[in-house]
Amino acid sequence: QVQLVESGGGVVQPGGSLRLSCAASGFTFSSYGMHWVRQAPGKGLEWVAFIRYDGSNKYYADSVKGRFTISRDNSKNTLYLQMNSLRAEDTAVYYCAKDIGIDTMVQTWGQGTLVTVSS
Amino acid sequence: QSVLTQPPSASGTPGQRVTISCSGSSSNIGSNYVYWYQQLPGTAPKLLIYRNNQRPSGVPDRFSGSKSGTSASLAISGLRSEDEADYYCAAWDDSLSGPAVFGGGTQLTVL
Numbered sequence: 575q576v577q578l579v580e581s582g583g584g585v586v587q588p589g590g591s592l593r594l595s596c597a598a599s600g601f602t603f604s605s606y607g608m609h610w611v612r613q614a615p616g617k618g619l620e621w622v623a624f625i626r627y628d629g630s631n632k633y634y635a636d637s638v639k640g641r642f643t644i645s646r647d648n649s650k651n652t653l654y655l656q657m658n659s660l661r662a663e664d665t666a667v668y669y670c671a672k673d674i675g676i677d678t679m680v681q682t683w684g685q686g687t688l689v690t691v692s693s
Numbered sequence: 694q695s696v697l698t699q700p701p702s703a704s705g706t707p708g709q710r711v712t713i714s715c716s717g718s719s720s721n722i723g724s725n726y727v728y729w730y731q732q733l734p735g736t737a738p739k740l741l742i743y744r745n746n747q748r749p750s751g752v753p754d755r756f757s758g759s760k761s762g763t764s765a766s767l768a769i770s771g772l773r774s775e776d777e778a779d780y781y782c783a784a785w786d787d788s789l790s791g792p793a794v795f796g797g798g799t800q801l802t803v804l
Binding site: 609611618619620621624633636669674676677678679680681682683684685686 | 725730781783
């Protein structure tokens with residue numbers, strides 16, 4: 575079955591950088607778009623970024639545009655999120671998610687990795 | 694402030710039917726499919742309904758979705774204690790820079 579395993583979360587100071595990874599298995603990774611979605615502590619879901627199956631197009635929420643970069647390595651079945659200029663409001667659990675394919679919407683979620691931005 | 698509006702809470706007793714609303718606009722719900730997700734306490738979300746009213750395999754038929762104009766609803770019939778969770782609607786928004794927008798979520802309590 576589909577498995578998505580995030581890693582790379584942790585504590586970082588404001589203004590710092592962090593790179594999240596998501597190892598995918600159980601499906602043909604190179605055939606599906608992928609998302610990052612985050613959830614601040616005690617808050618709702620916020621879509622962050624999307625990348626098409628071949629990396630040809632990328633989309634970002636306005637709140638992270640210019641600071642975050644989504645990328646993928648189809649040879650390694652891995653999705654990435656490079657996060658720069660981190661702010662306190664970026665503190666959240668970050669979920670890697672597989673696109674449903676028929677629409678650009680989330681189908682399957684990973685378990686998430688916690689990013690804490692604090693001095 | 695979420696682009697899609699949901700009531701923050703809902704409740705019902707076992708066996709009851711409850712509905713959760715999701716209100717949007719012509720650029721999201723009005724012109725695109727609605728998705729619903731269930732998030733049990735302490736876990737990752739799970740897809741519950743796709744394309745307004747379709748259930749993925751494994752989702753009980755107690756869960757149903759509907760859409761009318763710029764609003765959508767999730768109905769849960771025969772409410773069970775294990776349905777206690779947060780529920781989120783989502784849709785593509787044509788006016789924004791990115792694909793998906795979520796509702797603020799509805800916390801369902803089974804009394």
